[in-house]
Amino acid sequence: MNSPDFSAACPLPISQYPHVLMAHGGGGRLMHRLLEDVFGKAFSNPLLDTRHDSAQFNVPLGRLAMTTDSYVVRPIFFPGGDIGSMAVHGTVNDLAMSGARPLYLTSAFIIEEGLPMQTLWRVVCSMRDAAKKCGVQIITGDTKVVDKGKGDGLFINTTGIGVLEHSLNIAPQNVQPGDAVIVSGDLGRHGMAIMAVREGLEFESRIESDSAPVHEPILELIKAGTEIHCLRDLTRGGLASALNEIAEAAGVKIAIEQKLVPVREDVSAACEILGLDVLHVANEGRFVAFVPAQEVESVLAILRQHEVSGNSVVIGRVIEKAAPLVTVKSTLGVSRILDMPSGEQLPRIC
Amino acid sequence: MKFLDEYRDAELAQKFAQEIHRITTRPWKIMEVCGGQTHAIVKYGIDELLPKQIELIHGPGCPVCVTPLEVIDQALEIAARPGVIFTSFGDMLRVPGSTTDLLSVKAQGGDVRIIYSPLDAVKIAEQNPEKEVVFFGVGFETTAPATAMAIYQAAQKGLKNFSMLISHVLVPPAIEALMSSPNCQVQAFLAAGHVCAVMGYEEYFPLAKKYRVPIVVTGFEPLDVLHGILFTVQQLESGRVEVENQYVRAVSRGGNQPAQDLVKKVFEVVPRKWRGIGEIPQSGLGLSEAYGAFDAAKKFELTDRCVDEPAECIAGLILQGLKKPHECPVFGTRCTPEHPFGATMVSSEGACAAYYRYRRQGANERVGAL
Amino acid sequence: MCLAIPGKVVSISGDDPLTRMGRIDFSGVVKQASLAYVPEVNIGDYVIVHVGFALSKVDEDEAQKVFQYLKQIGELDELKEPAP
Numbered sequence: 001m002n003s004p005d006f007s008a009a010c011p012l013p014i015s016q017y018p019h020v021l022m023a024h025g026g027g028g029r030l031m032h033r034l035l036e037d038v039f040g041k042a043f044s045n046p047l048l049d050t051r052h053d054s055a056q057f058n059v060p061l062g063r064l065a066m067t068t069d070s071y072v073v074r075p076i077f078f079p080g081g082d083i084g085s086m087a088v089h090g091t092v093n094d095l096a097m098s099g100a101r102p103l104y105l106t107s108a109f110i111i112e113e114g115l116p117m118q119t120l121w122r123v124v125c126s127m128r129d130a131a132k133k134c135g136v137q138i139i140t141g142d143t144k145v146v147d148k149g150k151g152d153g154l155f156i157n158t159t160g161i162g163v164l165e166h167s168l169n170i171a172p173q174n175v176q177p178g179d180a181v182i183v184s185g186d187l188g189r190h191g192m193a194i195m196a197v198r199e200g201l202e203f204e205s206r207i208e209s210d211s212a213p214v215h216e217p218i219l220e221l222i223k224a225g226t227e228i229h230c231l232r233d234l235t236r237g238g239l240a241s242a243l244n245e246i247a248e249a250a251g252v253k254i255a256i257e258q259k260l261v262p263v264r265e266d267v268s269a270a271c272e273i274l275g276l277d278v279l280h281v282a283n284e285g286r287f288v289a290f291v292p293a294q295e296v297e298s299v300l301a302i303l304r305q306h307e308v309s310g311n312s313v314v315i316g317r318v319i320e321k322a323a324p325l326v327t328v329k330s331t332l333g334v335s336r337i338l339d340m341p342s343g344e345q346l347p348r349i350c
Numbered sequence: 351m352k353f354l355d356e357y358r359d360a361e362l363a364q365k366f367a368q369e370i371h372r373i374t375t376r377p378w379k380i381m382e383v384c385g386g387q388t389h390a391i392v393k394y395g396i397d398e399l400l401p402k403q404i405e406l407i408h409g410p411g412c413p414v415c416v417t418p419l420e421v422i423d424q425a426l427e428i429a430a431r432p433g434v435i436f437t438s439f440g441d442m443l444r445v446p447g448s449t450t451d452l453l454s455v456k457a458q459g460g461d462v463r464i465i466y467s468p469l470d471a472v473k474i475a476e477q478n479p480e481k482e483v484v485f486f487g488v489g490f491e492t493t494a495p496a497t498a499m500a501i502y503q504a505a506q507k508g509l510k511n512f513s514m515l516i517s518h519v520l521v522p523p524a525i526e527a528l529m530s531s532p533n534c535q536v537q538a539f540l541a542a543g544h545v546c547a548v549m550g551y552e553e554y555f556p557l558a559k560k561y562r563v564p565i566v567v568t569g570f571e572p573l574d575v576l577h578g579i580l581f582t583v584q585q586l587e588s589g590r591v592e593v594e595n596q597y598v599r600a601v602s603r604g605g606n607q608p609a610q611d612l613v614k615k616v617f618e619v620v621p622r623k624w625r626g627i628g629e630i631p632q633s634g635l636g637l638s639e640a641y642g643a644f645d646a647a648k649k650f651e652l653t654d655r656c657v658d659e660p661a662e663c664i665a666g667l668i669l670q671g672l673k674k675p676h677e678c679p680v681f682g683t684r685c686t687p688e689h690p691f692g693a694t695m696v697s698s699e700g701a702c703a704a705y706y707r708y709r710r711q712g713a714n715e716r717v718g719a720l
Numbered sequence: 721m722c723l724a725i726p727g728k729v730v731s732i733s734g735d736d737p738l739t740r741m742g743r744i745d746f747s748g749v750v751k752q753a754s755l756a757y758v759p760e761v762n763i764g765d766y767v768i769v770h771v772g773f774a775l776s777k778v779d780e781d782e783a784q785k786v787f788q789y790l791k792q793i794g795e796l797d798e799l800k801e802p803a804p
Contacts (some may be wrong), residue, residue, distance in 0.1 A: 196749075199463075200437075200463055200464055200465040200466060200470055201464070201465070201466050203749050203750060203751040204743075204749070204750040204751070205748060205749040205750065206748060207749070265351070265747045265748060266747055266748030266749050268351070268747070269351050269725075269746040269747035269748060269749045270746075270749045272351065272354065272725050272746070273725055273746055273749065273751060273769075274440075274466070275440075275698075275723045330393065330394045330395050331358055331360050331394070332358075332360050332363050332364075332394045332395055332396065332399065332572055333360060333395075334394065334395020334396075334398045334399065335395070336392070336393065336395055336708040336709065337707065337708050337709065339706070339707040339708070342687045342688050343444070343453075343688075344453075346440035346441070346443055346444065346464065347439075347440040347464060347466065348439065348440050348441040348697075348698060348699075348723060349439045349440075349441055349489065349493065349722070349723055349770070349771050350385050350386060350389075350412060350413065350414055350441050350697060350698070350699040350722070350723060351725070351726065351727075351746060351747045352726065352728070352747075352766065353726035353766055353778050353783060354725065354726055356787075357786065362787070362790055365790050365793060365794065366790070369793050384722065386722055386723060439771070466771065466772055467754075467771045467772025467773070468771065468772070469754065469772055470772070489722075490722060492722035492724065492770055492775065493722070493770065493771060495757055495773060495775065496754075496770065496771045496772065496773045499738075499754060499756060499773065502738075503738075503739075542722065543722075544722035544724045544768070544770060544775065545722060547724070547768060547775050547776045548775055573786050574786070577786055577789065596786075598779065598782035598783075598785050599778050599779050599780075599782045599783035599785070600768050600775075600776045600778060600779070601776070602776075606757050606758075606775060606776060608756065608757045608758075608759065609757040609775065612756075612757075
């Protein structure tokens with residue numbers, strides 16, 4: 001969202017205070033105004049509007065899914081998204097990985113004193129819009145303000161609750177030898193979109209974060225009665241991290257092929273320039289699915305009907321129950337280990 | 351990407367591999383000098399396409415790996431000082447010094463910034479006149495023209511708050527040092543393509559002649575490496591000793607003259623200590639007197655020091671091509687990329703890190719048919 | 721060492737040869753690089769870029785040598801095989 005367009009469409013409700021002050025977290029009048037005029041106004045829904053310490057709601061009989069996440073991305077606004085929309089999508093996606101229909105979110109804000117109120121408002125509006133698109137409500141939250149220098153602008157924590165309308169046990173323990181490994185789209189967009197605007201490494205590109213909710217195609221799969229063994233959304237650490245985590249939790253050997261992994265040409269080029277391995281780069285709107293081989297055709301057919309998973313493709317399979325290992329066959333046909341990335345992805349000259 | 355993807359063609363790689371198989375009749379030990387070539391070999395599995403008689407030995411062409419412990423400690427000392435913005439290529443951030451590393455210094459409040467180009471460091475110096483901006487100038491001859499230009503521009507702009515901690519190293523003296531060692535088993539070299547794009551390959555003729563080793567200037571993509579190996583094996587099998595250029599699309603015999611000129615102006619050749627190998631005469635670059643004001647070691651009055659490596663670390667033997675990573679007693683157990691003993695495990699170009707990440711088992715064990 | 725990538729020069733700025741900069745297109749990703757060391761380069765040429773510096777111009781004719789060599793090997797193989 002460009003700032004000038006945004007301001008016109010979504011005018012800042014608190015014009016008195018251009019910056020967030022310690023008092024806005026102090027529990028008094030200023031904080032009350034902030035809660036009413038910013039969060040309450042943007043996220044308004046019957047549960048939130050009760051303005052109670054906790055939100056009360058009915059739960060359907062059966063199972064629930066619950067998740068929590070914290071968001072600390074820098075910069076706060078990046079090509080294709082911001083910390084707010086990322087927080088909503090990320091939480092919804094975590095719930096989707098259990099096959100849950102997302103229902104309610106909480107959001108807690110830790111704001112650094114001095115953050116421009118306009119920045120906070122933009123983030124909150126972005127969360128409002130993302131929540132609406134996902135069909136979820138933000139029903140309770142918290143606000144704290146920390147001293148300048150102690151907070152890096154803005155941190156957001158969320159908790160999400162969803163309902164499981166199926167009896168599948170979607171978990172790594174269910175992964176079987178012979179399962180196909182499907183990835184829901186091209187890799188590396190989020191990480192490289194962030195790199196593109198990161199100080200010291202900037203480059204011009206059309207790469208935008210792939211931050212998006214992925215629950216709809218998954219709920220379709222469930223509705224169709226698909227046997228899904230495991231789902232995992234790809235975030236920090238990229239595909240390599242997700243596959244290694246599952247291999248370890250499931251006690252299996254997984255093999256994928258580099259030539260089957262979809263990557264956009266410009267994302268690939270950006271990785272080459274900075275010396276990064278796209279299999280280790282962060283994503284925000286992608287997941288891997290482990291399904292029995294006989295389900296592949298129907299799974300791909302359903303996933304490809306949705307834009308967010310339009311480029312779903314099989315990239316490998318589960319080989320056997322063994323000491324956990326993930327391998328990737330290079331484009332030259334030779335296999336090597338695909339290791340867990342260690343720590344932050346650092347660009348290199350070597 | 352044009353001029354990149356075509357050189358990764360699997361079918362054509364097989365053709366090269368087949369030709370190498372066809373002409374190889376005896377065992378040969380070939381060293382690829384450059385870490386970037388090591389990376390390509392291990393990542394694509396190029397060595398697994400070769401006949402078993404060909405052994406690729408991974409050379410010391412990893413400037414990150416060969417930066418002495420003392421210099422890293424100096425970098426850490428500067429980076430921890432208040433009022434300093436310490437800028438560096440990403441590669442150096444996880445390399446362990448004696449007690450800590452740049453990432454940890456950053457975590458404790460040091461202003462450590464990753465940059466893509468040395469020119470970015472000059473920009474940061476201009477934008478922060480009240481701070482001392484230091485750049486960690488690591489690299490082979492490929493990187494020297496970039497750091498030289500940064501110093502030159504800083505001088506032109508009259509910047510007083512900019513300096514560099516220099517640890518540039520030169521390839522030919524390292525090859526000479528390796529070849530003159532009695533333990534050396536290397537029979538031919540793949541010279542580093544991008545180093546030669548800058549320096550040309552004149553310097554390799556006397557080396558090839560003196561030590562009777564074929565030297566082939568080689569690129570970095572799978573087809574380049576295989577093509578370079580093919581040229582090398584052809585020479586070895588026929589008893590020829592020549593300097594050849596595989597990487598013709600980027601390298602000319604004389605190299606890049608304007609780059610060499612500026613490097614000569616800003617730097618002078620000095621002795622340098624190579625981590626794991628020791629001091630090699632005339633093997634490094636230091637700032638020339640005219641640009642001495644930009645020397646961070648002098649500016650920050652850093653003392654010379656001598657630091658011992660952890661006793662078990664055999665990075666030096668690996669860098670010389672005398673041992674393989676899996677022959678190290680602590681490889682993959684106490685020494686891993688998460689807690690590395692020596693730089694060959696930290697830098698992704700280092701042989702140990704490459705083996706750990708991609709192989710785990712060791713050179714002769716295959717990951718398994720899949 | 722020496723991660724250096726080929727890209728296409730799409731624009732050039734600066735009159736002083738030592739501060740001449742180019743915008744280099746790497747398959748849709750554009751990054752600035754110094755052209756100080758490749759004074760002969762023009763818009764449309766490909767250069768090899770390392771840490772923000774173009775170090776050499778890609779010789780497009782020489783770039784074909786690898787493939788021509790392979791073709792020769794192929795032709796020699798055909799000659800060696802007896803006709804069916």
